[in-house]
Amino acid sequence: MIKFFLMVNKQGQTRLSRYYEHVEITKRTMLEAEVIKTCLSRSKDQCSFIEYKDFKLVYRQYAALFVVVGINQTENEMAVYELIHNFVEVLDKYFSRVSELDVSFSVSEIHL
Amino acid sequence: MPAPIRLRELIRTIRTARTQAEEREMIQKECAAIRSSFREEDNTYRCRNVAKLLYMHMLGYPAHFGQLECLKLIASQKFTDKRIGYLGAMLLLDERQDVHLLMTNCIKNDLNHSTQYVQGLALCTLGCMGSSEMCRDLAGEVEKLLKTSNSYLRKKAALCAVHVIRKVPELMEMFLPATKNLLNEKNHGVLHTSVVLLTEMCERSPDMLAHFRKVRTLSSSQLVPQLVRILKNLIMSGYSPEHDVSGISDPFLQVRILRLLRILGRNDDDSSEAMNDILAQVATNTETSKNVGNAILYETVLTIMDIKSESGLRVLAINILGRFLLNNDKNIRYVALTSLLKTVQTDHNAVQRHRSTIVDCLKDLDVSIKRRAMELSFALVNGNNVRGMMKELLYFLDSCEPEFKADCASGIFLAAEKYAPSKRWHIDTIMRVLTTAGSYVRDDAVPNLIQLITNSVEMHAYTVQRLYKAILGDYSQQPLVQVASWCIGEYGDLLVSGQCEEEEPIQVTEDEVLDILESVLISNMSASVTRGYALTAIMKLSTRFTCTVNRIKKVVSIYGSSIDVELQQRAVEYNALFKKYDHMRPALLERMPVMEKVTSNGPAEIVQTNGETEPAVLETKPPPPGLQPAIQANDLLDLLGGSDITPVIPTALTSKPACAGGELLDLLGDLNLTGSPVPVPAAQIAQPPFLLDGLQSQPLFNDIATGIPSITAYNKNGLKIDFTFERSNTNPSVTVITIQASNSTELDMTDFVFQAAVPKTFQLQLLSPSSSVIPAFNSGTITQVIKVLNPQKQQLRMRIKLTYNHKGSAMQDLAEVNNFPPQSWQ
Helix, strand or coil: CEEEEEEEECCCCEEEEEECCCCCHHHHHHHHHHHHHHHHCCCCCCCCEEEECCEEEEEEEECCEEEEEEECCCCCHHHHHHHHHHHHHHHHHHHCCCCHHHHHHCHHHHHC | CCCCCCHHHHHHHHHHCCCHHHHHHHHHHHHHHHHHHHHCCCCCCHHHHHHHHHHHHHHCCCCHHHHHHHHHHHHCCCHHHHHHHHHHHHHHCCCCCHHHHHHHHHHHHHHCCCCHHHHHHHHHHHHHHCCHHHHHHHHHHHHHHHCCCCHHHHHHHHHHHHHHHHHCHHHHHHHHHHHCCHHHCCCHHHHHHHHHHHHHHHHHCHHHHHHHHHCCCCCCCCHHHHHHHHHHHHHHCCCCHHHEECCEECHHHHHHHHHHHHHHHCCCHHHHHHHHHHHHHHHHHCCCCCHHHHHHHHHHHHHHHHCCCCHHHHHHHHHHHHHHHHCCCHHHHHHHHHHHHHHCCCCHHHHHCCHHHHHHHCCCCCHHHHHHHHHHHHHHCCCCCHHHHHHHHHHHHHHCCHHHHHHHHHHHHHHHHHHCCCHHHHHHHHHHHHHHHHHHCCCCHHHHHHHHHHHCHHHHHHHHHHHHHHHHHCCCCHHHHHHHHHHHHHHHHHHHHCCCCCCCCCCCCHHHHHHHHHHHHHCCCCCHHHHHHHHHHHHHHHHHCCCCHHHHHHHHHHHHHCCCHHHHHHHHHHHHHHHCCCCCHHHHCCCCCCCCCCCCCCCCCCCCCCCCCCHHHHCCCCCCCCHHHHHHHHHHHHHCCCCCCECCCCCCCCCCCCCHHHHHHHHHHCCCCCCCCCCCCCCCCCCCHHHHHCCCCCCCCCCEECCCCCEEEEEECCEEEEEEEEEECCCCCEEEEEEEEEECCCCCEEEEEEEEEECCCCEEEECCCCCCCECCCCCCEEEEEEEEECCCCCCCCEEEEEEEEECCEEEEEEEEECCCCHHHCC
């Protein structure tokens, strides 16, 4: 089950966040900061799946933006990896060559 | 009041902020503006304000004052308002706030709205954050929408149903009839969501699962064939642009169907059979050049492993995993290692083939891969490959990150214990772990290790020498120091005397040993527990060492006033031992007997050889109750003419000896001796192992050769001793003799002790008698069991000696028994 879906840039600013389970707002910022720190410290040829506390993170980097999805144990990691890519391709089609700015400015549209 | 700024302006403004403080200021200003605007009940710009509020919420600022506004937006008629309102509801509200209940009516109306988009919005919101009450109220509506022909609505309704089921499981049956037709859709979206719905139902309730396995719907056949058909169409169909992802059509749907098949096929033979073909087809036809193909293959492998597939299919799956392992992509390797870990229990041999690749993965740079490889390596260790694997694992322990070290160390200990090819190798391995990762070793490793060392009797000198060398240089790793000080305390005499077969003996003087123990005591790095170990070790050495006793006394008395309460207590007690109880000191501080593991089956009456039966230590042993028979057995030796008869010491009754050793036993009682309460007297001849097996329980042999006549071995002065024989068909050189002693006089015979001796070619063992009193008038008997090993099948001869008290005087008699029936020894 997917727990959350984040798009965070390299400086740690969250561009999009969607939580599918209740997480308190203070904890959210902490969670996001930790997650981005973990992802930033990985090099390019390392595995895209990280085990973090009791769930897994699947992340993918597109230019300066990280898309991170938190999943629990029953999910197929590779399928989620593909899902991330599919999502980015959809955004690309919608905004015609999407960039980080598009994501920042059209948050509500992306949500829906 | 000027019009509030648009969202884009806000975002742009915030982006210009250069510090966190500036950003906060801007946001607060904007929040104030929004709040005053809300108070004015301004309808036109409400939507814009809420949008801004949502953005600020995403950045992490509190936005709860906007909740009511969201509700107002939902209630409005404009679509844009509704849109933002529902989004806000999804993001800001959840069932913890009471406000959400007010939404129920709005959602109900919107579910019946004429525009499908509005209906869709309502379904989304309900599916996202509906509470159980809301779900209960609105489930009927959702179910109705599940049956419409509008595919846009159908898929949203299916997802909403999933959420409803999660919140209120009792409503599952309500959705059951609607699911029948769901799989007949062409639209992939609907198919996908309905598969999700079915998966959720099957996972939640085993009844549903059974139902789905067997149900026959109206027009089509069972569920599993239906799914198989859909999957086949997906694979076989050509290029379809709207579903294509890198050449494979709708991989997401394929993965979902595979997962549902896995759930249906688990533990069910019929379903599994139906799936075998399609799984094989998917496994062979999918392209592996792209990640997408690999994702599908991964899911297929998981499914094959979970259902009751045939062996050919399983081999195929493991081969796929093996191919994954060799792939360069890290993700794929990680995934392969994870699934191999799951399958290693069931298909051990198949996984062994890939052992070398897995061991290579230990050297990978990536943390996740290393962890998986480590776990998998531990699962793969077995008797054949333990040496090689252990070398790799020790190397890994040297170089891995600290968070792995504790797990790795415990894993190595477990594996070494199970598969150690020799004691020396075992001890070497443990020493290596202690020196490399000493501080990460778990606390319970220390007592386990100590027990292991005591058990390997012949390795004591070697072990203590190596441990001494290890802590000479560096005594900061606590578990290592604890084990080392314990061993030095126990076997210090071996260390000083320089005997060691396995390695070059080093010359160590007693002073050097005491030096190192004292430095451990003094050092700041030692934990309190370690200091306790060191102090006790120094104390034990007072009996082992000869010329440094005064120094030991001094050290111990210093610590009598130490700040640490534990140390102080120990030192004071040891001091008392020096001063007042010096006669007990040697006995108290003698070698520990071999400790039994607590999990062994029952307390053995004989602890396997005490090992430390060196004659030098013999006089300091507590005089055991069996010592008198030992002395008397020597008399027997003389009597039997000195052609080295093996003397047999009967096992001691567990009665308390009334001598200084008695206090000793009390004191020893609360030391952690798991095992027999009485230390067995010296000179227990090593018996052939099978004789020791039947120690506790009296039913000796199941297959008893019957028909051996019993004899009366002795009959004098009213005391009669009968021998009955048993021989085993499986082991013909063992004869079991049960003696029965009865008393026909009118007074009891007390303190009855029976001893026996046999010629050299035999071996004999006496078990404990049932009691030591023979009641008068034949009203009861003493029973005792003797086992005789007669490998050369010589004639059985026995000399017996009886001692007892009768009519107030001690009686003693010797006799020879020659009338053994031939069947008892041939």
